[in-house]
Structure formats: structure tokens, C-alpha cells
Amino acid sequence: MNVLIQISYISRDNNVMRRGSFQLNGNSKEKVAFDWWKKIQREMPFGADMQQVIVDGEDITDLVKALDK
Secondary structure (H helix, E strand, C coil): CCEEEEEEEEEEEEEEEEEEEEEEECCCCCHHHHHHHHHHHHHCCCEEEEHHHHHHHCEHHHHHHHCCC
């Protein structure tokens, strides 16, 4: 099953939004979004602060942030 993930974040005082389609492969949508967020963070040399995570129209920002703890 595929889900559409949209992540909004701030990097160097710029608002950025990225989205993509991902397969769940037995994982929860929160886990897939969290893994993609970690990949985005590794790509940002100056860091990034997550603002919002939307999966198939549903805001799951708090669920993804909870996985980061």
C-alpha cells in the first residue's frame, strides 16, 4: 500500500515543503514518515526544524515527533 507524505520544515530561515509517495511495506505510516524525516535531516547541512507532517490528508505531526524521543 502506498501513502502520500508531505513534510513541511524550516531550514536556514526558509520554509520548505517536500512530498512523495512511499510504500508502507508492513510499517506504520508514522514510521515511514519518521524515516524519511531522518533522511531529510541528514541532507540538510544547517539542520531543519519539522513544522508539519501530513499523510494522505491527515496531520500526524505529533505522532512523528513522538518517535523522535
